[in-house]
Structures are given as C-alpha cells and as structure tokens.
Amino acid sequence: MSFEAHDQLRKRTFQPGQWPLKTIDVGANGVTVSANPLGQIYQISSPLDAGSKYGIMVAAPWDQFDHRQRTNPNYVREFRKRPEKMLIEQGTGLGLDFGGVQGPVVTRQVQDSIGSHAQFEYQAHGGASFVQTALKVNDDGTITHASKVTNMTVMNQIIPVTLDLEFAVSRAGYGQLTDRGEVAMPDPENVLKTFPGTNGAGVLGVWNRSLGGWMLVHIIFYNETTQQHIEVDGSLFPWPGVQQNPPARSIRRLIQEIFLGPGETLKLVVSFRPGNDAMGEEFDSFSEVEWADEVGGDELFSRQDGTHHPGDVEHRHLAELDGFSMDRAETIESIILWTNVNYILGCCCVPLSGPQGDGTCCVADHFALNLGWPRDNYWQMRVLMKLDGHTLARLLPNNLELASQYEGKIRHALTTHLTWLFKMAVTSIEINGRFRYFWRRSYLVNGMPKDGEVYQLDTQCYPFLEVCEYFEAFREEPQTRYIIQSILMTESFNNILLDLLSRQDGGTNLFASDETPADDDLGEYQFHLSSNILLWRTLRKLGKLLSRQEFRHLQFPGVVPPRSQLASAAVTSEILNSIADVTKESILRNFISRHAVIASGGDLQEIVTFAYAFDPTKHPEDPTRFRHYHDGNDLPTLYAQEWGLLQSERGDEGEEQYLSHTWQRTMFWALTPGAPSAGANPGYKGFGTERFHGLGSDHSPGQWTLGFFQEWRFAQMVGDAAREDKAWAQIRDSAQFDGTFSEAVDIDTGLCTSKTWFSWPGAMIAENLIETVVGQVEDCRVG
Numbered sequence: 001m002s003f004e005a006h007d008q009l010r011k012r013t014f015q016p017g018q019w020p021l022k023t024i025d026v027g028a029n030g031v032t033v034s035a036n037p038l039g040q041i042y043q044i045s046s047p048l049d050a051g052s053k054y055g056i057m058v059a060a061p062w063d064q065f066d067h068r069q070r071t072n073p074n075y076v077r078e079f080r081k082r083p084e085k086m087l088i089e090q091g092t093g094l095g096l097d098f099g100g101v102q103g104p105v106v107t108r109q110v111q112d113s114i115g116s117h118a119q120f121e122y123q124a125h126g127g128a129s130f131v132q133t134a135l136k137v138n139d140d141g142t143i144t145h146a147s148k149v150t151n152m153t154v155m156n157q158i159i160p161v162t163l164d165l166e167f168a169v170s171r172a173g174y175g176q177l178t179d180r181g182e183v184a185m186p187d188p189e190n191v192l193k194t195f196p197g198t199n200g201a202g203v204l205g206v207w208n209r210s211l212g213g214w215m216l217v218h219i220i221f222y223n224e225t226t227q228q229h230i231e232v233d234g235s236l237f238p239w240p241g242v243q244q245n246p247p248a249r250s251i252r253r254l255i256q257e258i259f260l261g262p263g264e265t266l267k268l269v270v271s272f273r274p275g276n277d278a279m280g281e282e283f284d285s286f287s288e289v290e291w292a293d294e295v296g297g298d299e300l301f302s303r304q305d306g307t308h309h310p311g312d313v314e315h316r317h318l319a320e321l322d323g324f325s326m327d328r329a330e331t332i333e334s335i336i337l338w339t340n341v342n343y344i345l346g347c348c349c350v351p352l353s354g355p356q357g358d359g360t361c362c363v364a365d366h367f368a369l370n371l372g373w374p375r376d377n378y379w380q381m382r383v384l385m386k387l388d389g390h391t392l393a394r395l396l397p398n399n400l401e402l403a404s405q406y407e408g409k410i411r412h413a414l415t416t417h418l419t420w421l422f423k424m425a426v427t428s429i430e431i432n433g434r435f436r437y438f439w440r441r442s443y444l445v446n447g448m449p450k451d452g453e454v455y456q457l458d459t460q461c462y463p464f465l466e467v468c469e470y471f472e473a474f475r476e477e478p479q480t481r482y483i484i485q486s487i488l489m490t491e492s493f494n495n496i497l498l499d500l501l502s503r504q505d506g507g508t509n510l511f512a513s514d515e516t517p518a519d520d521d522l523g524e525y526q527f528h529l530s531s532n533i534l535l536w537r538t539l540r541k542l543g544k545l546l547s548r549q550e551f552r553h554l555q556f557p558g559v560v561p562p563r564s565q566l567a568s569a570a571v572t573s574e575i576l577n578s579i580a581d582v583t584k585e586s587i588l589r590n591f592i593s594r595h596a597v598i599a600s601g602g603d604l605q606e607i608v609t610f611a612y613a614f615d616p617t618k619h620p621e622d623p624t625r626f627r628h629y630h631d632g633n634d635l636p637t638l639y640a641q642e643w644g645l646l647q648s649e650r651g652d653e654g655e656e657q658y659l660s661h662t663w664q665r666t667m668f669w670a671l672t673p674g675a676p677s678a679g680a681n682p683g684y685k686g687f688g689t690e691r692f693h694g695l696g697s698d699h700s701p702g703q704w705t706l707g708f709f710q711e712w713r714f715a716q717m718v719g720d721a722a723r724e725d726k727a728w729a730q731i732r733d734s735a736q737f738d739g740t741f742s743e744a745v746d747i748d749t750g751l752c753t754s755k756t757w758f759s760w761p762g763a764m765i766a767e768n769l770i771e772t773v774v775g776q777v778e779d780c781r782v783g
Contacts, residue, residue: 012106012107012108012737012738013104013105013106013107013320013321014037014103014104014105014107015103015104016101016102016103016104017090019036019037019087019088019090020037020087020736020737021084021087021088021736021751021752021756022083022084022087022736022737022738022740022742022752022756022757023035023036023042023043023083023087023367023756024036024037024039024107024118024120024135024738025343025346025347025366025367025738025757026109026113026115026116026117026118026135026136026137026346026347027115027116027137027346027347027366028113028114028115028116028137028138028139028141028346029137029139029141029350029351030046030047030141030349030350030351030352030445031044031045031046031047031137031141031143031274032044032045032046032137032346032347032366032367033135033137033143034083034366034367035093035118035135036086036087036090036091036092036093037103037105037107037120038092038093038097038102038103038105038120038122038133039095039118039120039133039134039135039145039147040092040093040094040095040096040097040145040164041093041094041095041135041143041145041272042060042061042083042086042093042094043058043059043060043083043367044058044059044060044094044143044215044272044274045057045058045059045172045366045367045370046058046141046213046274047350047352047445047446048211048212048213048276048446049212049276050352050353050354050446051446052212052276052446053183053184053444053448054171054172054183054184054186054211054212054213054444055171055172055174055183055370055371055444055445055446055448056171056172056350056370056444056445057169057170057171057172057208057211057213057274058169058170058171058172058173059094059167059168059169059206059215059272059274060167060168060170061093061094061164061166061167061168061247061249062082062246063168063188063245063246063247064168064170064171064173064185064188064245064246065079065170065171065172065173065174065175065185066079067182067185070174070175070176070179070182071179073177075175076175076176076177077177077754079173079175080175080367080368080755080756081756083367083756084752084756092164093164094145094164094165094166094167095145095163095164095270096133096145096147096161096162096163096268096270097161097162097163097164097253098124098125098129098131098147098149098159098160098161098162099124099125099160099162099255100124100125100126100160101124101126102122102123102124102131103122103123104122104321105120105121105122106120106121106122106317106320106321107119107120107121109339109342109738110304111304111338111402112304112399112402112405113136113346114342114345114346114405114406114409115342115343115345115346115347116136116137116138116346117134117135117136117137117300118134118135118136119132119133119134119135119301120132120133120134120135121133121313121314121317122317123314123317124149125157125159127152128151128152128153128155128157129149129150129151129152129157129159130149130150130152130310130313130314130317131147131148131149131150132147132148132150132301132310132313133145133146133147133148134146134147134300134301136300137346141273141274142271142272142273143271143272143273143274144269144270144271144300145269145270145271145272146267146268146269146270146300146301147267147268148224148265148266148267148301148310149260149265149266149268150263150264150265150266150310150311150314151260151261151262151263151264151265152263152310152311152314153262154262154263155262156259156260156261156262157259157260157261158257158258158259158260159257159258159259159260159266160255160256160257161221161236161255161256161257161258161268162236162253162254162255162256163219163232163236163237163253163256163270164253165204165217165236165237165238166238166247166248166249166250167206167215167247168188168190168206168208168243168245168246168247169190169206169207169208169211169213169214169215170186170188170208170211170245171183171185171186171211172370173368174369174370174371174450175368175369176369176442176519177519177699177700178519178520178521178699180441180450180451180452180454180519181440181449181450181451181452183444183450186208186210186211186212187208187209187210187211188208188244188245189208189209189210189242189243189244189245190206190207190208190242190243190244190245190247191205191206191207191208191209191241191242192204192205192206192238192239192240192241192242192243193205193207193240194234194237194238194240196232196234197218199220199229200220200221200229200230200231200232201218201219201220201229201232202218202219202232202234202236202237203216203217203218203219204216204217204219204237204238205217207277212276212277213274213275213276213277214274214275214277215272215273215274215275216272216273216275217270217271217272217273218269218270218271218273219232219236219268219269219270219271220232220267220268220269221256221258221266221267221268222266222267222268222269223260223264223265223266223267224264224265224266224267225261225263225264225265226264230258230266232256233254233256235254235256236253236254236256265310301313303316329776329777329780331773331776332732332735332739333769333772333773333776334773334776334777335738335739336735336739336762336765336766336769337739337766337769337770337773338739339738339739339740339762340383340739340740340759340762340763340765340766341383341384341387341406341766343740343759343762344362344380344383344384344413344759344763345384345409345410345413347365347366348362348363348364348365348366348380348759349361349362349413349417350362350363350445351416352420352424352445352446354424356419356423356424357416357419357423358416358419359416359417359419359420359423359424359447360412360413360416360417360419360420361417361420361424361443361445361446361447362376362377362380362381362413362417362420363445364376364442364758364759364760365755365757365758365759366757367756367757368755368756368757368758369442369755370445371442371443371444371445371450372420372425372442372443372444372445372447373441373442373443374421374439374459374462374463375456375458375459375462375517376759376760377417377421377462377466378462378463378465378466379635379760379763379764379767380759380760380763381413381414381417381466382466382469382763382767383763383764383766383767383770384410384413384414385410385414385469385470385473386767386770387406387407387410387770388407388473389403389404389407391770391774392404392406392407394774394777394778395770395773395774395777397777397781411474414470415470415483417466418466418467418470418483418487419487420447421439421463421466421492422463422467422487422490422492422493423490423492424446424447425439425440425443425447425449425492426440426443426447426448426449427439427440427492427495427496428495429449429453431453436499437492437495437496437498437499438455438459438460438496438499438500439459439460439463439496440452440454440459441454441456441459441515441519454514454515455513455514455515456513456514456515456517456519456531457511457512457513457528457531457532457534457535458513458517458530458531458534458535458636460496460500460535461531461534461535461537461538462534462538463496464493464497464538464541464542465534465537465538465541467484467487467488467493467545468538468541468542468544468545469541470483470484471484471545481550484545484551485550485551485554488546488551488554489554494571497542497571498571500535501571501579504579504583505527505616507616508527508586508590508616509582509583509585509586510527510532510583510586510587510590511527511531511532511535511583512526512527512528513526513527513528513531514526516528516531516631516633516634517530517531517631517633517634517635518631518632518633518697518698518699519699520697520698520699522613524615524617525612525613525614525615525627526613526615527590527613527614527615527616528612528613529587529591529610529611529612529613529634529637530634530635530636530637531636532583532586532587532591533587533636533637533639533640533643533645534636535583536580536583536584536587536645537636537639537643537645539576539577539579539580539583540576540577540580542573542576543573543574543576543577543580544573545573546571546572546573546576547573552573581649584645584649587645588645588659590614590616591610591611591614591626592608592609592610592611592662593608593609593610593611593614593625593626593628594606594607594608595607595609595611595623595626595628595679596679597669597674597678597679597680598678598679607665607669608662608665609628609662609665609666609669610637610640610662610663610666611626611627611628612626612627612628612629612630612631612634613626613627613629614626614627628679628681629681629682629683629698630666630667630669630670630681630683630684630695631683631695631696631697631698631699632683632695632696632697632704632706632707632710633697633699633704633706635706635710635764637666637667638667638710638713638714640663641660641663641717642717645659646659646660646663664718667714669681670683670684670695671684671694671695671710671711671714671723672684673686673687673688673693674687674688675687681695682698683695683696683697683698683707684696684707685701685702685703685747686703686747690747690748691730691733691747691748691749691750692730692733692734692745692746692747692748692749692750693747694707694708694711694727694730695707695708695710695711696744697744700743700744700754700755701744701753701754702744702745702746702747702753702754703744703745703747704743704744704761705731705734705741705742705743705744705745705758705761705762705765706760706761706764708727708730708731708734708761709727709731709761709764709765709768711723711726711727711730712724712727712728712731712765712768713764713768715727716768730750731765733750734750736752736756739762740757740758740759740762741758741761741762741765742754742755742756742757742758743755743758743761
C-alpha cells in the first residue's frame with residue numbers, strides 16, 4: 001500500500017482526484033447501499049420475498065447482468081468492476097449533487113449503527129459552502145440519503161442542485177468465475193411513475209413487473225434556518241413511462257437553483273423504499289401512500305459525541321484534514337476488526353421468515369456474490385462467535401450499551417443462521433432417479449440452490465462444525481440445549497450426515513469430492529487433503545456433541561441413502577468416532593509422499609510432505625499418483641496440527657515429531673517462492689522480490705489475501721517472527737481504505753485484481769486480531 005492509501009485507511013480522507021477503488025458500503029436487515037465518497041449511491045440491493053425465484057433485487061444506474069455471458073469469466077470480471085470504473089472516473093451516483101470541486105472529503109462509519117450509517121463531509125463552492133451528507137439504511141428497510149448545505153459566508157448564495165434518479169430495477173448478477181447453475185433472469189422492462197407530494201415534495205416509482213420488485217423515492221428540499229419547504233422542480237425527475245434496462249442516462253442534468261442566505265442551512269432528503277409486489281397493486285396505488293413529511297433530525301449528521309452544528313463540525317473537519325482530532329484508540333487493527341464485523345452484520349446477514357421460523361442467510365458479499373455460501377459462512381460466523389459478551393465488554397469498556405447491542409445482534413445472527421442452514425436451505429436433489437442429500441455450493445437467500453449437482457466435501461462439513469461450535473460457545477445458556485435439539489431433529493441434519501457417511505470409499509476409507517474449496521474441478525484427484533482433514537475434524541466434533549447425555553436419546557428422522565452400509569437412524573457418537581479414527585489413519589497413510597525439488601544450490605533433492613490430492617487408481621510408485629500443490633483456500637491443512645490431527649493415538653512421541661515435521665515442511669514448501677519447474681508450489685505467486693508475493697489459487701490469478709492470512713497464522717503457530725512481520729505488513733498494506741479485503745491483489749501494488757468485496761478473508765483476519773485490539777484498548781485506558 002502506498003503512503004497515500006495507508007493514510008486513507010487511517011483517516012478515510014479523499015482528495016479531489018484521489019478517490020478509493022472501493023465503494024463505501026452500509027446495510028441493515030438485508031438491505032445494502034454502495035456509494036462514492038460524496039455519499040452518492042451506485043447500487044441498492046434488497047431481498048425479494050421468500051417465494052421469489054430471483055433472490056435479491058438491485059437498483060443501479062447500469063444495465064442488468066447479461067445472462068448469456070454468465071459462463072464467460074472475462075465478462076463476469078468486467079461486470080464486477082463497474083463501481084470501480086465509476087470511482088476511477090469520479091462518476092456521480094444516484095441522489096444529490098451540488099456541482100463544482102468537492103472535497104477533500106472525510107468519511108466515517110457511525111460506530112453505534114453497527115454498519116448501517118455513514119457520514120460524509122466536505123467543502124464546496126470554493127469553501128463558501130460546507131456539505132454534510134448522511135447515508136443510512138433504516139431498520140424498516142428504507143434508505144435515507146440526506147445532505148445539509150450550509151452557507152459559510154456573509155453573502156447570499158445560489159446553490160446548484162441536481163438530482164440523479166436514472167436507475168433500473170433488476171435482479172442481482174450472481175456472476176461466478178466457475179458457474180455451475182443458472183438463475184432465471186426477469187424481463188428488463190421498467191415502469192416509471194412520478195407525481196408531486198405534499199409541501200413541494202416529489203415522488204418517483206420504478207417497477208420491474210417481471211421481477212416483482214420496485215423502488216419508491218421521496219424527495220424533500222427544506223430551508224432548516226427559515227423552516228420553509230422548497231418545491232422540488234419536476235424537471236429533475238426522469239421521464240415517466242416504460243423504459244428498457246439499461247436505464248436512459250442524461251449527458252447533462254437540469255439544475256434547480258436554490259437561494260441560501262448568509263449562515264443558512266439547506267437540508268435535502270432523498271428516501272428510497274424497496275418493495276416486493278408481484279401483482280403491482282401497491283405500486284399502482286403508491287400515490288396514496290402517506291410518506292412521513294420529515295426532513296430528518298440532527299442525529300443523521302451528528303458526530304459521535306453529539307456535535308451537529310455545521311460550524312462546529314466544519315472546524316473539526318478541517319482539523320482532521322490536518323491530522324488532528326484523531327481517536328488515539330483507533331488503530332489499524334481496530335479498524336480492520338470492526339469494519340469486517342460490521343460488514344458481516346450489516347451487509348451480509350439477510351434475515352427472512354418462513355414456516356420454518358426466522359432464519360438468516362449470510363451472503364459471501366453484498367455485490368459480486370450475494371449468495372449463501374456454507375464454506376464462507378462458517379468463517380464469517382466463527383469471528384462473530386468469538387465476540388461473546390465478556391470480550392465485547394473488554395473491546396467497548398466505555399460503551400457497554402453498544403456492547404450489549406452487538407451481543408444481541410450477534411447471537412441472533414448465529415442462531416438464525418443455523419435455522420437457515422438446516423431448515424430453509426434445500427438439500428435434497430434427484431440424481432439419476434435417486435434422491436441424494438447435500439448442501440449445494442451456493443444458495444439464493446431464500447434457500448433455493450444456485451448450483452446443480454456438483455458435490456463439495458468441505459461444504460458438507462462446515463454446517464455440522466458450526467452447530468458443534470455454537471453449542472460449545474453457548475452451552476451455559478439454558479435455551480442452547482433446545483436450539484441444538486431442534487437442529488439435530490431436522491431431516492437435513494440426519495439425511496445429509498447419512499448421505500455423507502455413505503460416500504466413504506471402501507478402498508481408501510477416505511471421502512471423494514468433485515471440487516476443491518476454491519470451487520475448482522479436482523478431475524482425477526478426487527481425494528483431497530484439506531477436505532478430508534476437515535471431515536475428520538467434523539466427525540470428532542459431532543461425536544463429542546452426540547455423546548452428551550441431553551442428546552443421546554434423540555431419534556433422528558433419516559432416510560438411508562443408496563449404497564449406505566448404515567442402518568436407518570443408526571448414527572451414534574461411537575460410530576462417528578470410529579469413522580473419524582479410520583479417516584485419520586487413512587489421511588496419514590495415503591497423503592504423505594515424496595517429491596523432488598531443486599534446492600537453492602541447484603542440487604536435486606527429495607522432500608517428504610503431505611500431498612494436496614491423490615489418485616488411488618495409479619501405482620504407488622507412479623509420480624503422477626500425487627498432486628503437489630497448496631491453495632489459499634485450503635485452511636484445514638493450516639490448522640491440522642492445532643486441531644490435533646498429528647497427535648499419535650498410541651502416545652508415540654517419535655511419530656508425533658515425524659508428523660509435525662512433515663506438516664511444517666509441507667507448509668514451508670507451500671509458502672516459499674520459486675519456480676514450479678523447480679518443484680516449488682504452483683500455488684505460490686512471485687519469486688520473493690515483489691512486495692506482495694504470496695500464496696494464491698488456481699481459481700483466480702494473483703496473490704490471495706487468504707494466502708497472506710495463512711502465512712501470518714502459520715508463522716505465529718511455529719514462532720517465526722520474521723515471517724509473521726512480513727505477512728502482517730502484506731495484510732495491512734493490502735487492506736482497502738475501510739479495512740476490508742479483496743480476493744486477490746497485484747503483486748507490486750497490493751491493489752485489488754479480483755473481487756473487491758470478499759468477507760471471508762476479512763473475517764479470518766479480524767478473528768486473529770481480537771486479542772490484539774483488546775490489549776490496545778486496555779493499554780489506552782491505562783495510558
């Protein structure tokens with residue numbers, strides 16, 4: 001990260017011409033907004049009703065995803081970069097604009113909002129005006145985009161106001177680099193209606209009949225000083241009628257000039273309300289909807305301590321631009337922690353209700369892949385699980401009320417996500433005339449599968465692991481027993497577990513997978529190391545859970561899958577532990593292998609490591625029997641020793657030492673730069689001289705932030721301080737301006753090269769920073 005980018009992370013301040021390459025994102029209850037540094041909106045997303053086949057609705061100023069291009073990775077990458085291109089061009093977004101040079105801009109997330117409220121401050125019109133903009137997603141799903149423009153001079157001003165409402169409503173893109181299933185695409189036609197509201201307000205409605213989703217927009221202009229409403233000029237609105245997606249975009253927008261006397265403040269409020277209405281009845285009658293004729297209170301624009309007068313706020317604004325008035329307790333580590341936690345809670349957790357109860361789908365990100373992904377979800381939920389009441393109180397000692405709000409929101413997300421996984425997500429599928437039971441790669445928020453028949457072994461493990469760790473985290477709470485019992489009694493729990501166990505290979509005692517944790521085809525190497533490590537870990541955890549007295553008596557309503565050697569409803573802790581033991585022995589027997597590497601001196605030498613995957617149909621001496629590789633997505637291999645895989649069942653210290661050395665050698669090899677032709681890990685990108693050389697993935701070019709995390713965490717595990725410092729510097733300097741992380745970065749600059757929004761690495765990095773931030777908070781209090 002350049003000094004300029006590092007300064008953005010610390011201060012979130014953007015000079016004219018130096019905007020970030022990532023949007024400012026806020027959200028609540030499944031509704032999200034992405035904006036530029038002026039608070040202008042690039043995209044709004046909102047979940048449709050549970051019965052919709054489209055999942056999520058978006059309102060945006062660009063054309064909808066081209067369904068015909070869904071299997072074209074180049075198109076998918078370009079579609080994901082649309083907000084980035086607008087930021088590079090410093091393009092205006094939906095909402096208000098006041099013309100002229102604007103900035104530098106100071107942006108901030110309002111901490112008490114838990115990711116739903118952001119503020120933007122800047123001078124305009126040569127310093128004659130001070131603009132405060134607020135962007136907030138309210139609990140009822142409406143979005144407030146509001147600005148206060150204050151005349152800071154002793155002269156009258158004419159404020160030029162433009163209003164961009166040229167957007168279309170469609171479904172989310174869901175573009176995947178390795179697409180395995182399609183989602184229906186609605187007709188692109190949008191219907192626009194406009195009419196005047198009370199007190200000079202204006203109202204716009206945009207409805208996609210085929211999608212069954214609409215967006216209503218309400219606009220109020222108000223002189224806060226004179227307490228007078230100002231009529232919104234109808235010419236600011238797009239023409240009513242029928243338009244095709246993409247929306248018609250004006251080259252030059254009409255301006256409404258508003259008089260503002262010395263010291264006066266103009267308040268302008270644009271409210272967006274997304275809605276579901278397949279029949280169009282509510283949309284057709286929206287002129288009768290009574291909008292609250294409110295211009296918003298000072299809390300929208302107030303600083304954390306309550307300061308809200310424009311003169312006082314501008315004084316602080318100028319001080320922040322000079323580097324003063326910074327919160328001493330706000331460190332790089334704390335920014336990363338809170339931003340990623342807030343992103344999960346605000347932008348990724350989508351609540352929904354159905355006959356199964358209240359559930360929460362957690363999407364991988366809110367823009368590129370707003371799909372429920374059981375693998376990503378585990379790591380997202382895991383960081384939340386680490387933030388118990390005691391830890392939150394240590395992190396927020398001066399705001400215990402906020403700590404309590406976080407605790408309640410986190411507990412609700414964790415509990416209802418289990419409901420979504422086991423009661424809402426569709427897990428049965430008919431394949432060749434037989435029903436099988438497994439979690440699919442990804443899901444629409446309503447629990448309908450996005451992907452088809454592809455089977456991922458690791459995806460089956462993570463939900464079970466999540467159940468076990470939920471119980472471990474909250475076992476002292478009286479309701480936890482009943483929550484877990486309700487999950488254990490679901491058909492999904494038992495059917496998927498029985499189906500999973502029936503897939504054990506009789507020759508190797510291992511479990512095959514169609515794809516890697518990177519969603520890449522395993523081909524002939526279907527026995528995959530990290531997936532089998534994860535399975536072993538899961539079976540051990542499940543065995544421990546089901547051995548508890550309160551769960552031993554449960555009768556599971558299961559269906560025996562084909563080829564199963566288990567009796568119906570015969571899953572017990574003893575069986576799970578036995579299969580786990582056999583799986584562990586098979587992992588250690590089948591994956592340890594030798595392969596040749598060229599040492600630094602040029603000599604050829606043979607090293608013993610764990611293979612990435614193997615093909616049992618090939619002879620043990622065949623060098624192509626094993627695939628030697630390691631991927632940024634293969635976290636279970638990193639945790640193999642910490643989870644106890646390398647412990648000897650016989651207490652043999654020599655065996656444990658051998659296994660530990662083999663694992664360490666595997667990870668050192670995986671995290672060492674070099675040419676694949678010389679035997680180095682093909683998954684490692686770079687030659688060690690580049691600033692951001694590191695572990696990547698076949699799935700997408702470049703160094704992955706998950707790879708930086710792996711090297712950082714491995715260095716901590718083995719006590720390698722130099723490696724730890726190097727990896728932390730790469731993490732810190734590849735963080736985006738707000739503390740989130742992209743999927744992959746450029747090897748020289750650390751800037752995003754793939755998927756700007758990606759919650760998984762941020763969740764893992766945040767989890768590993770919790771104790772560091774607690775220590776910083778405590779040191780700050782002492783200091």
